[in-house]
Amino acid sequence: MSRDIRVGLYGSGRTAGELVAALKKTGYRLTAAVVHSPRRAGQDIGVLTGGDRIGLATVSDLARAVRSGRFDVLLYAGLAGERHQEAMALCAAAGVHMVHACFVHPLIAVDEELRGRLSELAMSSGSRIVGTGMIPGLWLDVLPALLASALPAPVRIRGRRASDISSWGSDVLVHELGVGSRLAGTATRIDLLLRESAHIIADALRLAGDRVESRGGLAMASSDTVVGGVEVRAGEVEGFDQEVVVYENGAERIRLTWSGFAARTARGTAQGSDGGVELQLLGADQSEIAVHVAAPLDPYPGTAARMVSAIGGLPALPPGLHPTTALPVG
Numbered sequence: 001m002s003r004d005i006r007v008g009l010y011g012s013g014r015t016a017g018e019l020v021a022a023l024k025k026t027g028y029r030l031t032a033a034v035v036h037s038p039r040r041a042g043q044d045i046g047v048l049t050g051g052d053r054i055g056l057a058t059v060s061d062l063a064r065a066v067r068s069g070r071f072d073v074l075l076y077a078g079l080a081g082e083r084h085q086e087a088m089a090l091c092a093a094a095g096v097h098m099v100h101a102c103f104v105h106p107l108i109a110v111d112e113e114l115r116g117r118l119s120e121l122a123m124s125s126g127s128r129i130v131g132t133g134m135i136p137g138l139w140l141d142v143l144p145a146l147l148a149s150a151l152p153a154p155v156r157i158r159g160r161r162a163s164d165i166s167s168w169g170s171d172v173l174v175h176e177l178g179v180g181s182r183l184a185g186t187a188t189r190i191d192l193l194l195r196e197s198a199h200i201i202a203d204a205l206r207l208a209g210d211r212v213e214s215r216g217g218l219a220m221a222s223s224d225t226v227v228g229g230v231e232v233r234a235g236e237v238e239g240f241d242q243e244v245v246v247y248e249n250g251a252e253r254i255r256l257t258w259s260g261f262a263a264r265t266a267r268g269t270a271q272g273s274d275g276g277v278e279l280q281l282l283g284a285d286q287s288e289i290a291v292h293v294a295a296p297l298d299p300y301p302g303t304a305a306r307m308v309s310a311i312g313g314l315p316a317l318p319p320g321l322h323p324t325t326a327l328p329v330g
Helices: 014-023 062-067 082-094 112-125 142-148 170-176 188-205 266-271 300-311
Strands: 006-010 029-034 073-076 097-100 128-131 156-164 211-220 225-227 230-232 237-248 251-261 276-282 288-294 320-322
Touching (some): 006 062, 029 062, 062 082, 073 082, 073 300, 082 112, 082 128, 097 300, 112 320, 142 156, 142 188, 142 276, 142 288, 170 230, 188 211, 188 237, 188 251, 225 237
Parallel strands (some): 006 029, 006 073, 073 097, 156 251
Antiparallel strands (some): 156 276, 211 237, 225 230, 237 251, 276 288
């Protein structure tokens, strides 16, 4: 795959805007832009995503765009769910590669029937589909898995991420996290992402993992507040504090915790939602690696950077669906 790669973009939110900006600094050519709503079709994608005009009008027919032959790789910056599944199926059938940030481990995130169908289509057409990002995709999986290689086995890993969700888009906050709703219990989307990260680490440690536990969940506001532009009443969801623990032979081997609150709320202040990542790895001889990462408060530029970087790693992958660890480091 040459450096002169034609790139298609799906989405018009924060990630899409960062991708438009990031692609300008590469040798890749943005040749198509697809949006979900027909009302946004015909607009310049640069202007639509909050930047300068780039002379590329949006379209809303995803199937037609994928089959048009106008791009080699689709950067999918939409929401997880049915639309993403549709986009993967279209790309897999058409021989178009895809990079997305919806999941990082297809074995966990995609049900067996759909995974098999997508894999068959992709292997037949030559399409490569891979997910990447910051979390999941780096802080609580790729990074600790890499660090674990420097300690004698068996290694025990604990990781915690505290996120300020104020900058997250309203679609993600409302539709994926349930902010402003009366939902209760497990933060389902966050739990799934943590399980993907835990599986990536387990793969690196060659763990079978005889038990996986989910703890914590959605957090309710004690008073009226605003989270990322979403009005939240007392008793409604304002964030999450979710944890996944993996055991082997009755012993804890992996513990991953992710909390997300608006920094200006009482819980955000108490949780220290400053973008920090804490990692602790213990080797069999009690040797330890402890890492604090002062991660960027805004996750969108980093997510876009990871997605653009992944384009260069596609040629080394065989056709099919891949975990983020299949990509080369860097």
